[in-house]
Amino acid sequence: MTARLELVYHADRNNDLSLARAACAGDERAFERIYQAHAGRVHALCLRMSGSRTRAAELTQDVFVHVWRNLAKWRGESALSSWIHRLTINLVLSNARSEQRRLKHEMSDSIADGSDTADDEPRRASPGAQAPADVLNAIDLERAIAELPPGARTVFVLHDVEGYRHDEIAKLTGTAEGTCRAQLHRARRLLMDALGGER
Amino acid sequence: MKPCMHTIIAAGFLGAAISSAAAQQKVDIRRAASPTVSVRLGGAISRVKVLGSDVDSIVLIGALGAGSRIDGGALNVPGPVQGMKYFVDAPDEAGVRNNVFELRVPKGARVWIKAGSADVEADGVTGGLDLNIVGGSVRVSGKPRELIVESMDGSVTFAGTAGFARLKTATGDITLDGGGEDLTLSTVSGGVRAAGGAIERGRFESVTGPITFAGDVARGGDLRFDTHSGALDLRLARGADAEIDAETVLGTIENTWTKTRPAVGREGRGMDLGISSGMGGARVSIRSFKGNVRLAPR
Amino acid sequence: MTHLTFEELSELSEHRLPSAEAADHLATCPECRAAVQRLRNLLATAHALPRDVAPPEHVWTAVRDRWRREQGAPVRASHVWVRPLLVAASIVLVAGVATIGLMSRGQIVKRSGDAAAPAHLVSAVQTLDRNYGGTIAELRSALESRRDALSPHTVRTVDRALTIIDSAIVEARAALAADPANQALMDILSAHYQREVDLLQRATELSSS
Numbered sequence: 001m002t003a004r005l006e007l008v009y010h011a012d013r014n015n016d017l018s019l020a021r022a023a024c025a026g027d028e029r030a031f032e033r034i035y036q037a038h039a040g041r042v043h044a045l046c047l048r049m050s051g052s053r054t055r056a057a058e059l060t061q062d063v064f065v066h067v068w069r070n071l072a073k074w075r076g077e078s079a080l081s082s083w084i085h086r087l088t089i090n091l092v093l094s095n096a097r098s099e100q101r102r103l104k105h106e107m108s109d110s111i112a113d114g115s116d117t118a119d120d121e122p123r124r125a126s127p128g129a130q131a132p133a134d135v136l137n138a139i140d141l142e143r144a145i146a147e148l149p150p151g152a153r154t155v156f157v158l159h160d161v162e163g164y165r166h167d168e169i170a171k172l173t174g175t176a177e178g179t180c181r182a183q184l185h186r187a188r189r190l191l192m193d194a195l196g197g198e199r
Numbered sequence: 200m201k202p203c204m205h206t207i208i209a210a211g212f213l214g215a216a217i218s219s220a221a222a223q224q225k226v227d228i229r230r231a232a233s234p235t236v237s238v239r240l241g242g243a244i245s246r247v248k249v250l251g252s253d254v255d256s257i258v259l260i261g262a263l264g265a266g267s268r269i270d271g272g273a274l275n276v277p278g279p280v281q282g283m284k285y286f287v288d289a290p291d292e293a294g295v296r297n298n299v300f301e302l303r304v305p306k307g308a309r310v311w312i313k314a315g316s317a318d319v320e321a322d323g324v325t326g327g328l329d330l331n332i333v334g335g336s337v338r339v340s341g342k343p344r345e346l347i348v349e350s351m352d353g354s355v356t357f358a359g360t361a362g363f364a365r366l367k368t369a370t371g372d373i374t375l376d377g378g379g380e381d382l383t384l385s386t387v388s389g390g391v392r393a394a395g396g397a398i399e400r401g402r403f404e405s406v407t408g409p410i411t412f413a414g415d416v417a418r419g420g421d422l423r424f425d426t427h428s429g430a431l432d433l434r435l436a437r438g439a440d441a442e443i444d445a446e447t448v449l450g451t452i453e454n455t456w457t458k459t460r461p462a463v464g465r466e467g468r469g470m471d472l473g474i475s476s477g478m479g480g481a482r483v484s485i486r487s488f489k490g491n492v493r494l495a496p497r
Numbered sequence: 498m499t500h501l502t503f504e505e506l507s508e509l510s511e512h513r514l515p516s517a518e519a520a521d522h523l524a525t526c527p528e529c530r531a532a533v534q535r536l537r538n539l540l541a542t543a544h545a546l547p548r549d550v551a552p553p554e555h556v557w558t559a560v561r562d563r564w565r566r567e568q569g570a571p572v573r574a575s576h577v578w579v580r581p582l583l584v585a586a587s588i589v590l591v592a593g594v595a596t597i598g599l600m601s602r603g604q605i606v607k608r609s610g611d612a613a614a615p616a617h618l619v620s621a622v623q624t625l626d627r628n629y630g631g632t633i634a635e636l637r638s639a640l641e642s643r644r645d646a647l648s649p650h651t652v653r654t655v656d657r658a659l660t661i662i663d664s665a666i667v668e669a670r671a672a673l674a675a676d677p678a679n680q681a682l683m684d685i686l687s688a689h690y691q692r693e694v695d696l697l698q699r700a701t702e703l704s705s706s
Binding site: 028031032035036039040041042043044047048053056057060061064065068141142143145156160161163184185188189191192195 | 504539542548550556561565
């Protein structure tokens with residue numbers, strides 16, 4: 001079974017490599033195939049990390065512009081999907097950072113400075129006050145994620161949706177692991193509030 | 200959700216001071232609170248005023264109509280309150296009308312209000328406000344970090360600046376007197392009026408409602424106006440740094456802000472207009488299906 | 498009883514033990530155990546969110562146009578401000594190729610016509626319809642079943658707003674039939690769909706609160 005999986009893996013990798021080479025050589029159809037194969041994944045990530053449909057469409061567009069401009073640098077060491085995934089995260093984060101710089105404004109929710117100490121304080125919970133699990137469905141959750149403050153949203157999406165570890169997120173965002181954890185707790189608390197706070 | 204509410208009461212009921220009278224009952228609840236306390240108030244309310252202050256306490260005072268009752272309490276027992284939740288029930292519509300409250304909170308609090316037809320006023324809250332009504336009105340002033348208002352036919356007015364604001368109605372009017380970093384004003388058929396402040400990123404949307412904008416575009420800002428058939432009236436400071444692109448499918452475009460004339464649109468219908476003014480630092484996009492667009496100096 | 502902090506509950510939801518005291522408390526407190534379970538439900542839902550969410554069709558058109566520009570291939574000029582067009586989708590409307598399900602007041606309005614439009618253009622509108630049509634149908638059905646929970650005033654307001662949006666959708670579609678390559682129109686249509694979803698979601702929430 002392992003051998004079979006590896007064969008499939010190599011076939012995919014080889015296929016990706018040939019598509020990438022063709023796209024680098026100017027083959028539009030090859031590039032379109034790369035786009036069609038990865039656009040859904042990229043868009044989902046942009047949508048959740050940006051919290052905005054409009055912004056997600058713009059970011060997805062930017063990601064694929066970056067993909068073709070840098071495709072020649074991808075040598076197949078990692079899967080094309082992983083390479084594009086990482087590129088997406090970097091682009092979304094870098095976009096958020098430059099937006100912050102442009103606004104010359106310290107966002108209190110930002111993971112860049114971790115300044116939101118008020119929300120990092122331990123909170124006594126009233127466990128019984130939350131909503132039953134059955135209110136948690138995907139549509140509500142997507143909507144609630146979009147309403148999270150940017151910093152908390154980034155960490156929640158990367159950790160709880162995408163499965164990144166705190167040390168990886170800390171590296172990606174250039175912040176301390178403790179700050180990431182605090183943002184994650186904050187995001188979860190806000191989501192529980194949003195999803196279960198209504199009577 | 201009823202069992203949850205009962206648990207709250209059991210865990211930390213504050214002993215709402217409700218004095219009974221034949222027709223009306225007074226509500227007077229006071230409690231020390233965390234500076235970032237979360238407060239929810241919902242149900243059969245006709246009027247509520249939320250006031251943010253420097254004092255770290257929660258005060259809920261008001262009156263309940265005959266037959267109405269208020270349930271709820273704090274989400275934690277010891278120490279300053281970090282979360283509170285109240286729900287008001289009324290026996291009938293007449294009862295709702297007499298349910299009137301004033302809620303004083305630390306300015307950094309997050310406040311949720313959810314009511315049917317109600318007049319909600321909020322002032323001085325710098326934390327978060329999430330206000331949801333069907334009818335009536337919402338009036339917010341101050342500098343909330345996050346402001347979310349949803350209403351069906353109730354009007355929404357915001358005077359101040361917000362880090363993040365989403366103001367949505369179905370048929371109610373939306374009025375903004377101020378600005379902020381990331382604002383969306385969206386309605387189906389209500390009117391949208393915005394003036395008085397600089398906006399970094401703004402979205403103004405309607406289906407049939409008119410949109411009037413007389414605010415400032417922040418340097419490097421990004422404003423978008425979308426309507427189906429509402430009239431779009433933009434009044435900008437002369438010489439403002441902006442790149443403006445407008446397009447209608449069937450509507451007209453009238454420009455007296457600059458001398459640039461709009462062109463006839465695709466296939467002889469609608470109009471297009473592109474203007475680059477000053478350093479072109481900000482971007483303004485205007486899109487209308489058949490609403491007429493007017494661009495004029497302020 | 499002093500319950501665990503939210504941070505402790507959050508750690509426990511990932512099967513991490515913040516402290517021995519927390520473990521002791523958890524063993525004796527059914528409320529905190531229930532809270533941990535609810536958090537685990539949240540995490541399970543988050544983890545199960547769809548990995549793929551198709552972007553609007555205009556994204557590919559925009560990427561492709563930029564690609565062609567950089568490759569030196571001819572690209573049809575497009576308006577700078579408008580998000581790139583959904584030529585594909587709109588052409589379908591002219592040709593009226595496929596059957597397009599437009600949810601309108603709980604009914605499916607079928608449109609059909611000439612089958613001359615290129616197949617790849619058909620898919621764009623179908624994608625738009627698929628993305629919104631199902632959601633709108635579900636929400637309308639949910640709202641219909643809970644209509645009695647809303648006040649007559651709210652029902653009237655929601656109906657009025659839905660009628661306005663539906664009319665706008667019909668107008669935008671008719672205009673697309675006359676001008677199939679109009680990117681602004683496709684964006685307008687997409688925005689109307691989104692508004693309808695938003696409104697239905699809000700109304701459904703009101704009816705269930």
